[in-house]
Amino acid sequence: MPDPVKGRLERNAARSGEKPAALAVRLIDEGLRMADHPGVVFHDSSTHGRVASLTGGPDVAEVIRVLTGLESRGEDRVAETAAWLGIHPARVRVALAYYTEHRDEIDTQIQRREHEAEELRRRHEEQQALLG
Incomplete structure (x- = not known):
């Protein structure tokens, strides 16, 4: 070297x-x-560790979370995901291609984010209950 x-x-x-x-x-x-996977980059996230993201964002896990949460199918699902995230459908396809090869990694990130969101909701509800 x-x-x-x-x-x-x-x-x-x-x-x-x-x-x-x-x-x-x-x-x-x-x-x-x-x-x-041209269009995918890596960065450190203060809350999620090292993550794959699309150039300029969003993270691949966020794209897949939105995509899998929609009821539409096929290209309509790609277009709807793009609209929700304000990105071009081609970028959704980049995230989808990465996901198909690294499913466990992205699924783990999605699960971690869902757990963190639930924890934040729980804390917020507890705080609101204390405030009456």
Whole structure:
């Protein structure tokens, strides 16, 4: 590995708390996923960890959550998801293609988000009950 690349890897590993080898594997994996799915990028989320998202947003999990929550079918479902999210239908298809190859990852993120939303609702209801 060229010294400048090795130096950047070590600095990034120190900043993220990852071991350099683990960071290198993650970056290679994400790079290959982005090559396989143009339009998908990865970012750190303060609440959801490392997530796949469409370039400029939204996260792939959010697209799939909306898509699977609709009753329409086929291209109507794609168009309706795009309308709900304010994105082009082609971007919904990018998220759908990523999802079909990484279903477990995205399903886990959706479940985590639903659990977090339920917890926030519960806390809000408790606070409102205390306020009378």
